[in-house]
Amino acid sequence: MTAKAKPADPADAIDPNKALVPSVVKVNEMRVTRSFWPKIQRTAARIPFADQALAAWYAARDPETPLRAKGMIFAGLAYFVMPIDAIPDVFAGIGYTDDAAVIAAVIAMVSAHIKPRHRLLAADAVKSLKEK
Secondary structure: OOHHHOOOOHHHHHOOOOOOOHHHHHHHHHHHHHHHHHHHHHHOOOOOOHHHHHHHHHHHHOOOOOHHHHHHHHHHHHHHHOOOOOOOOOOOOOOOHHHHHHHHHHHHHHHHHOOHHHHHHHHHHHHHHHHO
């Protein structure tokens, strides 16, 4: 990937106006692929939207999910995994409220593409993560 393919600013990765630009989708996909599982493993027991984030993850990885839906999902999950966001995650109680809002908005936009099989996989994953 060339330097030109990367967003100039981390905010570009989650900008709804740029979320479907192919180079931004690719950067978001790479960022989420690298960082999603480590973050969800650390936070699954503490965040009430872990099942929704995981269902979105499974939908984004599904070859049957349309590219436009994947682009929006990767943008939302990129926001979740980015270390810099509107409300830093280190603030107990409110740190993940912005992440939850972004995930909820993405789910609302692409809910038709998050299938029952994605939700079942997510529920199993959350159960497994919480047991650790």
